[in-house]
Amino acid sequence: MRFQADFAAYLNAASPSEILPITTTSAGLNAIAQALPLEPGDNLCFCETEFPSNAYPWMSRAQDGIEVRQVPAVNGGLDLTTLRPYVDERTRLVAVSAVQFFSGHRADLAALGAFCRERTSCWRWMRSRLLGTCA
Numbered sequence: 001m002r003f004q005a006d007f008a009a010y011l012n013a014a015s016p017s018e019i020l021p022i023t024t025t026s027a028g029l030n031a032i033a034q035a036l037p038l039e040p041g042d043n044l045c046f047c048e049t050e051f052p053s054n055a056y057p058w059m060s061r062a063q064d065g066i067e068v069r070q071v072p073a074v075n076g077g078l079d080l081t082t083l084r085p086y087v088d089e090r091t092r093l094v095a096v097s098a099v100q101f102f103s104g105h106r107a108d109l110a111a112l113g114a115f116c117r118e119r120t121s122c123w124r125w126m127r128s129r130l131l132g133t134c135a
Protein backbone atom coordinates (compact mmCIF):
# COMPACT_ATOMS: atom_id res chain seq x y z
CA MET A 1 0.00 0.00 0.00
CA ARG A 2 2.90 2.33 0.78
CA PHE A 3 4.39 1.48 -2.62
CA GLN A 4 1.11 2.33 -4.34
CA ALA A 5 0.80 5.66 -2.54
CA ASP A 6 4.40 6.64 -3.27
CA PHE A 7 4.22 5.61 -6.89
CA ALA A 8 0.86 7.32 -7.40
CA ALA A 9 2.40 10.54 -6.11
CA TYR A 10 5.42 10.08 -8.38
CA LEU A 11 3.22 9.56 -11.46
CA ASN A 12 0.68 12.17 -10.42
CA ALA A 13 -2.04 9.50 -10.49
CA ALA A 14 -5.50 10.39 -9.24
CA SER A 15 -5.44 7.70 -6.56
CA PRO A 16 -3.16 4.94 -5.20
CA SER A 17 -5.87 2.50 -6.31
CA GLU A 18 -4.81 3.25 -9.90
CA ILE A 19 -1.45 1.60 -9.18
CA LEU A 20 -1.29 -2.19 -9.50
CA PRO A 21 2.03 -4.00 -9.13
CA ILE A 22 2.49 -6.64 -11.85
CA THR A 23 5.26 -9.05 -12.79
CA THR A 24 6.16 -7.71 -16.26
CA THR A 25 5.12 -5.07 -18.76
CA SER A 26 3.94 -7.80 -21.10
CA ALA A 27 1.67 -9.34 -18.46
CA GLY A 28 0.21 -5.93 -17.64
CA LEU A 29 -0.48 -5.01 -21.24
CA ASN A 30 -2.09 -8.38 -21.86
CA ALA A 31 -4.33 -8.07 -18.81
CA ILE A 32 -5.41 -4.56 -19.81
CA ALA A 33 -6.05 -5.55 -23.42
CA GLN A 34 -8.26 -8.45 -22.37
CA ALA A 35 -10.15 -6.43 -19.76
CA LEU A 36 -10.97 -3.32 -21.78
CA PRO A 37 -14.72 -3.13 -22.43
CA LEU A 38 -14.70 -2.66 -26.21
CA GLU A 39 -17.69 -3.10 -28.53
CA PRO A 40 -17.72 -4.67 -32.00
CA GLY A 41 -16.98 -1.90 -34.49
CA ASP A 42 -14.67 -0.06 -32.11
CA ASN A 43 -11.10 0.30 -33.25
CA LEU A 44 -7.68 0.82 -31.72
CA CYS A 45 -4.37 2.03 -33.15
CA PHE A 46 -0.71 1.34 -32.64
CA CYS A 47 2.46 1.76 -34.67
CA GLU A 48 3.46 -1.06 -37.04
CA THR A 49 6.85 -1.29 -35.33
CA GLU A 50 5.51 -1.67 -31.79
CA PHE A 51 7.15 -4.24 -29.53
CA PRO A 52 5.19 -7.52 -29.83
CA SER A 53 3.94 -7.24 -26.25
CA ASN A 54 2.25 -3.99 -27.21
CA ALA A 55 0.80 -5.39 -30.44
CA TYR A 56 -0.37 -9.00 -30.03
CA PRO A 57 -2.65 -8.37 -27.04
CA TRP A 58 -4.49 -5.71 -29.07
CA MET A 59 -4.53 -7.88 -32.20
CA SER A 60 -6.22 -10.62 -30.20
CA ARG A 61 -9.21 -8.31 -29.72
CA ALA A 62 -10.00 -8.68 -33.43
CA GLN A 63 -11.84 -11.87 -32.42
CA ASP A 64 -14.27 -9.59 -30.54
CA GLY A 65 -14.98 -7.57 -33.68
CA ILE A 66 -12.49 -4.84 -32.82
CA GLU A 67 -10.74 -3.25 -35.79
CA VAL A 68 -6.98 -3.19 -35.28
CA ARG A 69 -5.27 -0.33 -37.11
CA GLN A 70 -1.52 -0.44 -37.56
CA VAL A 71 -0.07 2.99 -38.28
CA PRO A 72 3.03 3.20 -40.51
CA ALA A 73 6.17 4.19 -38.64
CA VAL A 74 7.86 7.53 -39.24
CA ASN A 75 11.50 7.66 -38.20
CA GLY A 76 10.96 4.38 -36.37
CA GLY A 77 7.90 5.28 -34.33
CA LEU A 78 4.45 6.80 -34.00
CA ASP A 79 4.05 10.31 -35.36
CA LEU A 80 0.97 12.45 -34.71
CA THR A 81 0.57 13.61 -38.32
CA THR A 82 0.58 10.03 -39.54
CA LEU A 83 -1.72 8.88 -36.75
CA ARG A 84 -4.47 11.48 -37.30
CA PRO A 85 -6.23 9.86 -40.30
CA TYR A 86 -6.32 6.50 -38.49
CA VAL A 87 -8.33 7.92 -35.59
CA ASP A 88 -12.08 8.38 -35.86
CA GLU A 89 -15.18 8.45 -33.64
CA ARG A 90 -14.92 4.69 -32.97
CA THR A 91 -11.26 4.80 -31.88
CA ARG A 92 -11.05 3.76 -28.25
CA LEU A 93 -7.34 3.48 -27.72
CA VAL A 94 -3.94 4.52 -29.06
CA ALA A 95 -1.17 2.27 -27.74
CA VAL A 96 2.36 3.65 -27.93
CA SER A 97 5.70 2.86 -26.34
CA ALA A 98 7.33 5.99 -25.00
CA VAL A 99 10.60 4.70 -26.42
CA GLN A 100 10.57 2.15 -29.24
CA PHE A 101 12.68 -0.92 -28.48
CA PHE A 102 13.87 -1.32 -32.08
CA SER A 103 14.66 2.21 -33.22
CA GLY A 104 15.01 4.20 -30.02
CA HIS A 105 12.31 6.55 -31.35
CA ARG A 106 10.98 8.66 -28.51
CA ALA A 107 7.28 9.40 -28.85
CA ASP A 108 6.00 12.94 -28.35
CA LEU A 109 3.72 11.90 -25.49
CA ALA A 110 2.60 15.46 -24.77
CA ALA A 111 1.33 15.94 -28.33
CA LEU A 112 -0.17 12.45 -28.60
CA GLY A 113 -1.82 12.80 -25.20
CA ALA A 114 -3.29 16.21 -26.04
CA PHE A 115 -4.67 14.82 -29.31
CA CYS A 116 -6.30 11.88 -27.52
CA ARG A 117 -7.72 14.07 -24.77
CA GLU A 118 -9.34 16.32 -27.41
CA ARG A 119 -11.33 13.32 -28.58
CA THR A 120 -13.83 12.10 -26.05
CA SER A 121 -14.13 8.67 -27.68
CA CYS A 122 -10.39 8.04 -27.67
CA TRP A 123 -10.28 7.56 -23.96
CA ARG A 124 -7.00 5.88 -23.27
CA TRP A 125 -3.50 5.87 -24.54
CA MET A 126 -0.95 3.51 -23.19
CA ARG A 127 2.50 4.51 -22.13
CA SER A 128 5.13 1.92 -21.83
CA ARG A 129 8.82 1.60 -21.16
CA LEU A 130 9.64 5.20 -20.35
CA LEU A 131 10.31 4.50 -16.70
CA GLY A 132 12.31 1.40 -17.56
CA THR A 133 14.36 3.36 -20.04
CA CYS A 134 15.04 6.19 -17.63
CA ALA A 135 15.87 3.96 -14.68
Ligand SMILES: Cc1ncc(COP(=O)(O)O)c(C=O)c1O
Binding pocket: 023, 024, 025, 026, 027, 051, 053, 054, 097, 100, 101, 128, 129
Ligand atom coordinates in the same frame (compact mmCIF):
# COMPACT_ATOMS: atom_id res chain seq x y z
C1 LIG B 1 6.41 -2.15 -25.22
C2 LIG B 1 7.20 -3.20 -24.50
N1 LIG B 1 6.51 -4.07 -23.75
C3 LIG B 1 7.16 -5.03 -23.08
C4 LIG B 1 8.52 -5.18 -23.15
C5 LIG B 1 9.14 -6.29 -22.38
O1 LIG B 1 9.05 -5.98 -21.05
P1 LIG B 1 8.72 -7.11 -19.96
O2 LIG B 1 9.88 -8.06 -19.98
O3 LIG B 1 8.59 -6.33 -18.68
O4 LIG B 1 7.45 -7.76 -20.36
C6 LIG B 1 9.28 -4.29 -23.91
C7 LIG B 1 10.74 -4.43 -24.00
O5 LIG B 1 11.44 -3.64 -24.63
C8 LIG B 1 8.60 -3.28 -24.60
O6 LIG B 1 9.26 -2.40 -25.37
